Structure formats: structure tokens, C-alpha cells
Amino acid sequence: MKTAHPSRAIMTRSLIRSLIRLIGLLVCLCALAGCGATRTAPERTLEKTPFRTPVSHVVTAPQAEDEAEQRKMKNVSLLAVNDPAERLNRTIYTFNAKLDRAVLIPVVTGYEAVVPPQLRSGIANGISNINEIPRLANAMLQGDPSKCGIIVARFVINSTLGIGGLFDPATKLEFYPQNEDFGQTLGVWGVPQGPYVVLPVYGPSNIRDSVGLAGDMVFAYYQMEYLYELAEIGDRDTARYTNTVVRGVNTRAGIPFRYYTMDTPFEYEILRFAYTKARQLESER
Incomplete structure (x- = not known):
């Protein structure tokens, strides 16, 4: 029966001890990693002193208000006048x-x-027909002969065919209002x-x-x-x-x-x- 070589036995025991140390080191590292992953409140590890400030990742109310105010100001700036x-x-x-x-x-x-809708429409048309005169005056002051022609045509048509402006046949004839x-x-x-x-x-x-x-x-x-x-x-x-x-x-x-x-x-x-x-x-x- 052969016996193991002394140097080989020593090497084997040395390798086993190294493996045990390595496993122990890995266990310690895993334990530390687990502690680090579950810790959510770092201020708990600090010493209790009157100067300790709580640590939080939640957005505070003033910050939220500031962001809302900034959004509001941005929206208002788009409508600036x-x-x-x-x-x-x-x-x-x-x-x-x-x-x-x-x-x-x-x-x-x-x-x-x-007031019935037909009568309301007649009143609106009559007032609009009277207002053709100041519209014509403004179109003339603006030096726009095209608008002047349309306004005159509307006034004549609505005053005659429209029975004094109670109806608006001019619009149906494609002489559209010129609101000057x-x-x-x-x-x-x-x-x-x-x-x-x-x-x-x-x-x-x-x-x-x-x-x-x-x-x-x-x-x-x-x-x-x-x-x-x-x-x-x-x-x-x-x-x-x-x-x-x-x-x-x-x-x-x-x-x-x-x-x-x-x-x-x-x-x-x-x-x-x-x-x-x-x-x-x-x-x-």
C-alpha cells in the first residue's frame, strides 16, 4: 500500500486552508453587501447630535411649489402682451x-x-345695415376702393331687396360684411x-x-x-x-x-x- 508523499500532503492541507479563508471572505462580503442594499435611511447610522439634519429623497412642498410657479410663468410668457x-x-x-x-x-x-328668432335676426340686420355708413367712411379713410365697393353694394341691396335692411340678401350674393x-x-x-x-x-x-x-x-x-x-x-x-x-x-x-x-x-x-x-x-x- 502506497502512502502519500509528504510534500503533496502539505500542499493539499495548505490549499484547503486557503479555500476556507476565501469562502469566509466571500461570506463576509455578501453580508456587507446585503446590509448595504437594505439600508434606506443613512441618517440612522449617524451619531445623535443636535446638529443632525434628516436625509430624505422626497420633493419638499416648497420645491414643488417653485416648479409649479415656473411652469405657470412659462405658460404666461407664451401669451405675453x-x-x-x-x-x-x-x-x-x-x-x-x-x-x-x-x-x-x-x-x-x-x-x-x-323676442322670436326671426325678429331678432331682423333687428340685427337693420342695425348692421345702418352701420354700413360708418364702415364706408372708414374704408374711404383707409384708401381701400375694393372694400368701399362691397360696402356700397351691401347697403344698396339690403336697403332695397332686404326691405330696409331687415334681411341680408347681399351676403347670399357673396357681398360679405366688411367690419371696418x-x-x-x-x-x-x-x-x-x-x-x-x-x-x-x-x-x-x-x-x-x-x-x-x-x-x-x-x-x-x-x-x-x-x-x-x-x-x-x-x-x-x-x-x-x-x-x-x-x-x-x-x-x-x-x-x-x-x-x-x-x-x-x-x-x-x-x-x-x-x-x-x-x-x-x-x-x-
Whole structure:
């Protein structure tokens, strides 16, 4: 029977001891790795001192508010308009909204409930036909013969075939309305829009359009005075009051916009941007 060589036996025992040490080292490393993977609160390993600050990876409320505010400012910047009197304009905007809900919308609702649709359409057409005169004046001031021709054609057709403007056959003949006003005329002359403003009752405007509105109101006043004279109306005060009320109700009934119905916190900014861009395009066309 052969016996193992002494040197080979020594080598075998040395290899076994090395393997045992290696296995033990691996076990220790695995234990340390397991502890490191399950530890979620590193502050628990720190000594308790009055200067220790809790460690957390959760976004704090101030950070969330800052991010929301940044998103809000980014959205608002996309709708930026020159509005230096924004605080005052927002106050007037709120006043207009309350007036609209408390007075104008109930009046319009009652008007639509009492007056038949055909009669409402006739009233709107008649007012529009009267307004062809100031439209023609503005088209002439703008130096646009094409618009002048269309406006004259509309007035003649609707005043005759449309029975004094109660009907609108001109539109069916493809003579479409040319909504010209003095604010657009000033724009054609090169007058800039100026800062955005909100007018009481009237709503969105700017400096140029506010001046234009005043000019249109003066023109309309003297136009109606001339018509009262032609119609030999004696009670001018009643005629003026009736004209103002009917025009106001008709105008509001023709505007589908309702305050605070956009379901967005940026209604003021959206309306301001839309009005400004629309007026810019109307002056450029």
C-alpha cells in the first residue's frame, strides 16, 4: 500500500486552508453587501447630535411649489402682451364679469326668450345695415376702393331687396360684411396699438382702439341724430335711450363668450392675447 508523499500532503492541507479563508471572505462580503442594499435611511447610522439634519429623497412642498410657479410663468410668457396696467385691468375685468353675469346675461336671456328668432335676426340686420355708413367712411379713410365697393353694394341691396335692411340678401350674393372701424383706420395709418387696456362694460381694448371707439361713437351719434331728423322724431331722449339699449342687447346677444367658462386659470391672458392678435391681423389685411 502506497502512502502519500509528504510534500503533496502539505500542499493539499495548505490549499484547503486557503479555500476556507476565501469562502469566509466571500461570506463576509455578501453580508456587507446585503446590509448595504437594505439600508434606506443613512441618517440612522449617524451619531445623535443636535446638529443632525434628516436625509430624505422626497420633493419638499416648497420645491414643488417653485416648479409649479415656473411652469405657470412659462405658460404666461407664451401669451405675453404689453400690459403695464395689468392690476387695474384685472380689477376692471372682474367688474365686467360680475356686471355681465348679474345684468347683461339675464337681459339677453330674457330678450331671447321673449323676442322670436326671426325678429331678432331682423333687428340685427337693420342695425348692421345702418352701420354700413360708418364702415364706408372708414374704408374711404383707409384708401381701400375694393372694400368701399362691397360696402356700397351691401347697403344698396339690403336697403332695397332686404326691405330696409331687415334681411341680408347681399351676403347670399357673396357681398360679405366688411367690419371696418376707426381703430383699424388708425392702424392702417401706422398708429401702433399701444398698451393693452380693459374698458368698463366694453371689455378688451388698447390705447389705439379706445381712441377709435370714441371716434366711432361720435360718428354714430351724429348719424342717428340725422336719422331722427329725417324720421321727424320729436322725443329725442326716448329715441336715444331706446337706440342705446337695443344696440347694446343686440351686440351682447351676438357674442358667445361668457366669463369664467374656459376652465383655465389663464382666461385673462388668453383673451388678452387673442384680442391683440386679432386686431393686429385686422389692421394688416
